[in-house]
Amino acid sequence: MEKRTVLHMFDPMPHVSPFDINMAVDSGFESIFTYNNVALEQVNGLVQDAIFSRGPAGVKRTGLFIGGRDLGLALNMLDIAKNAMVPPFEVSVLADPSGACTTAAALVACVEKQLRIKHGVGLEGLCGVVYGGTGPVGIATAVIASLAGVDVKIVDPFNINTALEKADEYNARCGAKLKGTYASSDADKARLIAHADIVFCTAKAGVQVLNADILGDAKQLKVAGDINAVPPLGIEGVKRMHNGEPLVHAVNSPGAVGIGSLAVGDVKYKLQHALLAYLLTAAKPVFLDFREAFERARELV
Template sequence: MSETIERPYILHMFTATPQMSPFDVNMAADAGYQVIVPYCDVQAGMVTNLTQDAIFSRGPKGVSRTGIFIGGRDVMLAADMLDSARRAMVPPFEVPVFADPSGSYTTAAALVALVERHLGKQHGMELGGKRVLILGGTGAVGRIAAAIAASRGADVTIASHHDEARARQVATELNQRFGIVINGIGTTTSAALRVALAEAEIVLATAIAGVQVISSADLAFAKRLLVAADVNAVPPEGIAGVNVMNDGKPIDGVPNAGAVGIGALAIGNVKYQVEHRLFMRMRTGGKPVYLGFPEAYEEARAVAAGLG
């Protein structure tokens, strides 16, 4: 009498860094993956062989219970690795792939989706045509938020408070890679920051944790501000007056009384749901999918719409 053994759900997790993120491992397990295997220090040229090892070893039925996740810290490298994995597939040996380096794809998606939600809810406006200033914009979340916002028709500027040349370089890289148009500036002095704030309608703070990029005094110059959002959950607030719990609360000290703030925990709540949904889509969708930041953004919009 033969016994049928159900094949487990296996997730292969690739990262170019020395270790895989425990956060992502936990998320994968909570989405129902039973065997989770991290592969660290993965170079871009290794992705094709690793992918084909994963798809050919289980047969056409087994691939439906197999997935690949791409982590790391470099958002461009992760996008390249996602493309390499896609090209390595040999139908019907094809598995779903999800990229989310440092959580930047899902965080940026949640950030922009919530800004759009409150822009519509509080002001009856859309993101297209709005002047968006991203402080700390050369980092992982800032880059992807810039790409998403620009793809929605926003007039996007990324800023570095350390190095204007770096901001310009990153803007050029994003423009060339994604076919968008964004600008790079330096906010190395208070005067430069305040000039940029005076023109901005949307401000996104994506700088490293524990750094305040906009003080209460700076806010007085944000005369056109409609929505400000901050991904920093570590004190002090990245934007003065925008608490981590805020989700559309008016910001004190801004000339425009209708300006509202979105804090890190509100963004994090949507980010968590987006990442969970994308892992579930991989595991239960029944067909191969390739999930990068455009798919994360569409999922984030769906989550934000359900918030009421």
């Protein structure tokens, strides 16, 4: 009798996201078990409990998911999980805290597609600004874009030191080339957008980051993407379902287009579903974060 498929979901927070649980069910896992308040030092033991109890055949029908709200912590947990494997007792692992990896991958892939369609260029060599760039989605977006060749600035709304520290951390960790800055006023935001080719808006839900006046200061903007689905939306004039519609307020950037949260969200949903399913179908164990997520997102768009 074939063993049931099992997903163990590790989360350092008080509860696992219901969104992620639903996604796991819809991706085909028959049995799902959640672990809350998981500390970094507990990961090794939990992983080895999961792999040694099912036998070589059972581990092929077992996956691990790492959630939470801290990208760095999730990547650390992923590293520990990988090192805890004892071949042939190995299972595949996906790290996606706060949906950061899949959301960021979907956002950058959607932007890349519109750059090619509307402007005939790729990501490499362009200048990008990530507003809300010190949060988990912002950091993942920035690193993906930087590794793809974008000159990226991550923006903290209040504190330049936070942005500089995050840039240094992920440059060292991921081989990115991020620059940190801050924007506490509309004038700061306008200064940053003036020479940006790409804008990624990954700020807190329900906060308008870029209004019409700020967009009017953009001189070479090509694509702006927003992940905020809660009114007021993050970029004035970019609606939730926009996917390459003109960015009407960027009056000094002819041809600029916008991408809205639901257009990004559609790719993110398909992407997370595909990666969860891949935990069971990969020919050998895989350890997935934003890097692999971006490669699959490129295929999906």
